[in-house]
Amino acid sequence: MLIELWPLAAKHCVKFILNAGGLNPEGARAAIARAFREKGWKATLATVSGDAVLERFDELQAEGVMPGDAQLARLFTFGVLNWTARWYRAGGRRSLDEIAAEASSFLLRR
DSSP: OHHHHHHHHHHTTOOOOOOOTTSOHHHHHHHHHHHHHHHTOOOOOOOOOOSOHHHHHHHHHHTTSSOSOHHHHHHHHHHHHHTHHHHOOTTSSSOHHHHHHHHHHHHHOO
């Protein structure tokens, strides 16, 4: 589906965030990169790996580090991360890889 939508999306500067869940995010990124190369398309691709993010909220709450409702914290956090596609600009202060690393560090720090 992404391959079908990309020409129109790229023309309008639409960004995609794909959630591979517990699958293989690096493999998905590599497959997309290969398909784009074959078509002569260019795009910035990044991945965030690790699927223990949701459990960290419960751990932090149990440790007393994060008071409040863990489910709401998950919803707030993923809401913020999903908006990255709206505000990110190529050539800005941070690369996609830097943003992904910072987000991972924020979410997974102890």
